[in-house]
Amino acid sequence: MNGADVLCDVLLANDVTVCFANPGTSEMHFVAALDRKPEMRCVLGLFEGVVTGAADGYARMTERPAATLLHTGPGLANGLANMHNARRALSPMINIVGDHASYHLALDAPLTSDIESLAAPMSNWVGRVDGPADVGPAAKAAFRAAMTPPGIATLILPADAAWGEVGAVPPGKVKLAPPPAVDMNAVRKVAAAIRAAPGRAGMIVRGRAARADALEIAGQLSTACDVRLFSEVLIARMQRGRGRVAPTRIPYPVDAATALLRDIDVLVLVGAREPVAFFAYPGKPGRLVREGCQVLTLAGHGDDLQAALEALRDELGIKPSQQTVVATAFPDEATPSGKLTEDAIALSVARKLPADAIICDEAITSARRFFALSAFAAPHDYMMGTGGSIGGGIPMATGAAIACPGRKVINLEADGSGMYTVQGLWTQARENLDVVTIVFSNRTYAILHGEMRNVGVSAIGENARRMLDLDHPALDWVLLAKGMGVEAARAETCKRFDVLLDSALSRRGPFLIEAVL
Structure with a gap:
């Protein structure tokens, strides 16, 4: 038995049963150990950003970590952007990064x-294995770090620690500490502040506070005490749809966000952070709440958010039977026709969404209406990239589909963002994942055109345009997808899009629709 075997055994003993991988020479002993463990599902990504992004999507849906396998420092570096998104999503993840044998490092070989x-x-915890005997304890420490509270653990595995022989080691299940008890002082302080600001209190929910059961409690608080419910700009995971409480998403533009929060005197954070502007803009504030707004934390990351909401409900004297306001019938809106538009896509997807689907939204500027419409769609889970690093959508959908094989995954994808990790389509084809990818093919970085206006540039010249547009040549997503093994078709009209979407939703397996705008 070698160190790589021990690492596999510790992972499996703690229900880490999926490894997203892009290995190299230093990891071959771990690859061989994985080959001896059929209980571990090994999923190859053709780029490390696909690997880490898929582990993020998997973790958001299962609430437990997958392992990633990355090749030395450069392999890790290729995966850092989606590790950043995963860290901002508070996703548990265990990165296993192979390194040279310990005695080889002094030679400064090319990959050192x-x-x-x-x-x-991009990690909440980083550890290096000292030798074969240290693999078991280090692996357990990495698992504990990834789970309490959930976050990114990166374990560096030198090749000689992987191939070194060790005696049989019982892998053992890691005992995790339970979440801390609800802070009743915080509960009483928040309750008093809500009572003192009738109609002028708001609450931002995130994490487990954005799941259906916890949202029901937040909705009772909202109805009984006139507290406005919000979500953050970028949503790690929220359960949405008919019959569920639907928080208002804080807008990305600074002016719209400050207008929304202008009359909030008390803002309560439940698993969330105070909202701030994405970037600094000349003459605009960084904080989105007005000066003098009291910002209070009811409970934070690692706390039992639903228990904290229940305690606040009790403190405010609200009965669990209190009715809430939930989304019901879909708005009466005519079916779009003619040339395909962004709004037509959002409306069609929201209306046709299958029950229990998973939405991975990286459409950036193109699907702005979808989130509001999703409140009236069939019950589903909704996820976004949370760190602002683009290229997470296709991998996130890949990981979500592996986590939930019985559920339809729909990826709303911007064309520019999709090109960062287009290789993830190959993994979807290889694993026969039930993912429908809808590419908003506007052939530009539309968000950057908006950012140019936000910083005061009114006219865009040729040099700037060449850095912001994706034409000459235009991307052909149908050919790109087919080259990766994914069936694909193009839609330029509303009618054609509806036909393709109906077909994709009626069958299993990956399918891509290039929606030309």
């Missing part, structure tokens, strides 16, 4: 790098 320094900014 400072892995710890590369990993640290």
Whole structure:
């Protein structure tokens, strides 16, 4: 038995049963150990950003970590952008980064790098295995770090620690500490503030507070005490749809966000952070709440958010039978026709969404109406990239489909963002994942055109346009998808889009629709 076997056994003993991988020479002993463990599902990604993004999507849906397998410092570096998104989503993840044998590092071979320094900014915990005997304890420490509270753990595995022989080691299940008890002082402080600001209190829910059961409690608080419910700009995971409480999403544009929060005197955070502007803009505020707004934390990451909401409901004297306001019938709106538009796509997807589907939204500027419409769609889970790093959509959908094989996954994808990790389509084809990818093919970085206006640039010249547009040549998503093994078709009219969407939703397996705008 070698160190790589021990690492596999510890992972499996703690229900880490999926490994998203892009291995290299330093990881071959771990690959061989995985080959001896058929209980571990190994999923190849053709780029490390696909690997880490898929692990993020998997974790959001299962609430437990997958392992990733990355090749030395450069392999880790290729996966950092989607590790950043996963860290902002508070997703549990265990990255296993192979390294040279410990005695080889002094030779400064070409792939030698400072892995710890590369990993640290995007990880909540970084550890290096000291030798074969240390693999078991280090693996358990990585699992504990990934789960309490959930976050990114990066374990560096030198090749000689992987191939080194060790005696039989009982893998053992790691005992995790329960979440801390509800802070009743915080509960009483929040309750008093809500009572003192009737009609002028708001609450931002995130994490487990954005699941249906917890949203029901938040909705009771909202109805009984006139508290306005919000979600953050970027949503890690929220349960949406008919019959569920539907928080208002805080807008991305600074002016719209400050207008929404202008009359809030008390803002309560439940698993969330105070909202701030995405970027600094000349003459605009960084904080989105008005000066003098009291910002209070009811419970934070790692706390039992639903229990905190229940305690607040009790403190305010609200009965669990209190009715809530939930989304019901779909708005009476005519079916679009003619040339395909962004709004027509949003409306069609929301109306046709299958029950219990999973939406992975990286359409950026193109699907702005979908979130509001999703309140009236069939019950589903809704996820976005949370760190602002684009290229997470296709991998996130890939991981979500592996996590929930019985559920339809729909990826709303911007064309520019999709090109960052288009390789994820190949993984969807290889694993025969039930993902419908809808590419909003406007052939531009539309969000950057908006950002140019936001910083005061009214006219865009040729040099700027060449950095913001995706034409000459235009991307052909049908050919790109087919080259990756995914069936695909193009829609330029509302009617054609509806036909393709109906077909994709009626069958299993990956399918891509290029929606030309």
